[in-house]
Amino acid sequence: MLNTPHGAVQTPFFMPVGTRATVKGLRNEALEELGAEIILSNTYHLYLRPGHEAVRKLGGLHKFMSWPRAILTDSGGFQVFSLSELRKVSDEGVRFRSHLDGSEHMLTPEKAAEIQLALGSDIAMVLDECIETPAPRDKAEAAVARTTKWAGRARTYSLEQASRNGGLSQWQFGIVQGATFADLRRASAQQLLELDFPGYAVGGLAVGEPHSLTCEMTGEVTALLPRDRPRYLMGVGKPEQIADYVALGIDMMDCVLPTRAARHACLYTSEGRVLIKNARYAMDQLPPDPSCSCSVCRRYTRAYLRHLFAAGELTAAILATHHNVHFYLDLMRQIREAIEFGNLANFSSEMHARYAVGPA
RNA sequence: GGACGGGUGGGUGAGUGGCUAAAACCAGCAGACUGUAAAUCUGCCGCUCCUUGCGGGCUACGAAGGUUCGAAUCCUUCCCCGUCCA
Numbered sequence: 001m002l003n004t005p006h007g008a009v010q011t012p013f014f015m016p017v018g019t020r021a022t023v024k025g026l027r028n029e030a031l032e033e034l035g036a037e038i039i040l041s042n043t044y045h046l047y048l049r050p051g052h053e054a055v056r057k058l059g060g061l062h063k064f065m066s067w068p069r070a071i072l073t074d075s076g077g078f079q080v081f082s083l084s085e086l087r088k089v090s091d092e093g094v095r096f097r098s099h100l101d102g103s104e105h106m107l108t109p110e111k112a113a114e115i116q117l118a119l120g121s122d123i124a125m126v127l128d129e130c131i132e133t134p135a136p137r138d139k140a141e142a143a144v145a146r147t148t149k150w151a152g153r154a155r156t157y158s159l160e161q162a163s164r165n166g167g168l169s170q171w172q173f174g175i176v177q178g179a180t181f182a183d184l185r186r187a188s189a190q191q192l193l194e195l196d197f198p199g200y201a202v203g204g205l206a207v208g209e210p211h212s213l214t215c216e217m218t219g220e221v222t223a224l225l226p227r228d229r230p231r232y233l234m235g236v237g238k239p240e241q242i243a244d245y246v247a248l249g250i251d252m253m254d255c256v257l258p259t260r261a262a263r264h265a266c267l268y269t270s271e272g273r274v275l276i277k278n279a280r281y282a283m284d285q286l287p288p289d290p291s292c293s294c295s296v297c298r299r300y301t302r303a304y305l306r307h308l309f310a311a312g313e314l315t316a317a318i319l320a321t322h323h324n325v326h327f328y329l330d331l332m333r334q335i336r337e338a339i340e341f342g343n344l345a346n347f348s349s350e351m352h353a354r355y356a357v358g359p360a
Numbered sequence: 361g362g363a364c365g366g367g368u369g370g371g372u373g374a375g376u377g378g379c380u381a382a383a384a385c386c387a388g389c390a391g392a393c394u395g396u397a398a399a400u401c402u403g404c405c406g407c408u409c410c411u412u413g414c415g416g417g418c419u420a421c422g423a424a425g426g427u428u429c430g431a432a433u434c435c436u437u438c439c440c441c442g443u444c445c446a
Contacts (some may be wrong), residue, residue, distance in 0.1 A: 019396050040395070078395045086397080099397040130395080175395090206394045214394095235395035256396045263399050264392085279389070309399095317399055 002038075002230055002251075004070040004122040005169045006062060009037040011230065012246045012339075014332045015072060015254035016325050020045050021055075021065040024259050025321035028067050034294075034326050035333075037069055038122070040254045043115050044076035044107065048098055052118040060120030072254070073121035075112045077128035077175065077203065078235065089129060091146065109150040110157045117161060117170060125201060125234075126154040128175040133209045140179035143204075147177045148191040155195045173199040173232060180213055182220045189224045200225050201232035202250075215244055222249035239268050239331055240355040243348035246335050258328045262320035265309045268327045272355055274302070276320070281306045294326035 002009040016023045016031065019042040023031055031039065041061060046052060058064045061071055080087060080094050087096045093108030109127045116124035127150050129143040151174045162168040174192035178184030185202075192200060202221050205214045218233055225231050232252040233245050245253060258268065267274040269289035274281075276288065284302035296319045308316035338347040 015395095017396065024396080024399085042396080045396085072395095074395050079397090081395090083397070125395080128395095201395080203395065208394095232395090237394055241394085253395095255394050256398090257394050260396065260398065260400085261393060264401090265399095266393075275391080277390095312399075314399075 002070075004038070004171075006068060006070040006122055007037060009070055010336060011251040012332060012335060013038060013252055014242070014328050015040040015252065016328070017254055017256045017259060018065075018067075019256075020049070021061065023321075023325070025263065025317045026259075026325060028065070030322060031067075031325070032069070034322070035329050036325070038072060039067065039069070040072050040074060041065075041119070041121065042074050042076070042079075043112055043119070043125075044079045044096070046073075046119060047076070047107075047115050048100055048105070052115040056118040056120070060118075062120060070123070071119075071121045072123040072232075072252075073116045073119055073125065074234075075116070075125040075127040075175075076107050077112075077125065077130050080128075081130035081132065081204075081207070084132075089146075091149070093127070093150075109154040113154045113157045113161075113172065117158075117168070121170060123171045123173060123199065124158075125173050126151045126175055126197075128177055128203055130177065130204045130207075131179060133180055133204070133207045135179040137181060137184075140177070140181055140184055143179070144177050144184050144188045144191075147175065148188065151175070151192055151195055151197075155197070171198040173197055173201050173230075175201045175203040175234070176221050177204045178217070179204060180209055180217060182217065185217050185220045186224060189221045193224070193226075197229070199230040199232060201234050203234045205233065206236045211241055211244070214241075215248060218245060218250065219248045225249070238355070239327070240351040242328075242331060243335055243338070243344060243351055246339070247344055247348060255328075258324035259321050262324040263317045265316070265320065267305075267320055268324050270354075276302060276305050277309050278306075288320075288323055289327070292323065292326065292330075294323050294330075296320075296323045296326075 002011055016036055016039050018039045021041055023039060046055060055061055055064050062068060080089060083096065083099060086099055087094050093106055096105045096107060098105060107127065112127040113124060128147045131139060131143045154172065158172045174195060174197040176185060176188045176192060178188045202218055205217055222231055230251045231249055233250040234254065236245060236253050236255055238257060242253065265275060265277040267276050267288050270291045274288060281302040286302055287297040287300065288302055288305060289297050300319060305316060305319060335347065338344045
């Protein structure tokens, strides 16, 4: 259990992604009904718009977006990776050219921490350097060294702010890098451990490498992390992979997959993936997932959802997102249950079997 | 009755002698998506054959003839559609 200022969160958990202070396609009341106890939002995007100072003046991110439960903010480290053509990385930080208006911005470890304090998220991530995979060793080494230095600066900044303000109600997590090199991963973890973060993340994975390698690298890191601090594997994963990560000792995950795939007409169901735009569903009167209890599956048919997607209706994305987020959150409930019954290994292999075959 | 303009693949619509089975877009079909520059992107999209290849055959740009080595593109006639004149 993770006890945040905005409620307890049961581990292991999955965070729906709300980059720009909204989980695309879902109203917060729907998110709450679905049982989301924590969501993820983004430093870089909120800094550009509406601006962290604006959010602070509007009462902080929770109040601004009217989300009473926990929020984790990513640092912008992933944007170092995904906006590779719009930024320049140096030891000082990352210079971005805004994808919105072309303006230049400098994101440093201190700045990223400052922004997240202004946003008032429950968990803040340090700025890290996330690189592509596969990466040459020297580049991975450099990214680890820089990530460690940045983590130290972010930690210092955070502790200073804490002592100045009589403590902070925000946790700061370090992020392990190291690409696909086991020794670099271990070194990165050990260096971060010295900074004594309240939680640790594994970053820079699931960016193209095979799942087995993601697991291997994750295992290298979780083996070194303290048992009493949360471990967060960033940016994962596919439904059939989640239980594997949990088995490796991961407590927290986030991924755009359920929400993005939903907008692209891919539904995750107990029978595998359902590409609802397929012609085969045109006259299908079954719910998207017959054994799903979500409000979409209780009310609507595959034929109707397919129609909404074909017609380009907004409701298509809304309904599909609702279902997929329900699926992921329910998956986590099942995983927590499997852990209690000592049945996680079986659960994991069942998931792999199910998604390897695809829909019936 | 006359004068112009026009008829192109499921749709809109480029193309005025060979590089054109025919741009582009839409529709259709299939796929991808992992700390969100993503309601995005990719592939296929006349029929057919196989040794599945920048491969072969067939059919196709209103209809029928003709010119040409070669025609969606030029000529003739006809049929439609639009605008204007009487």
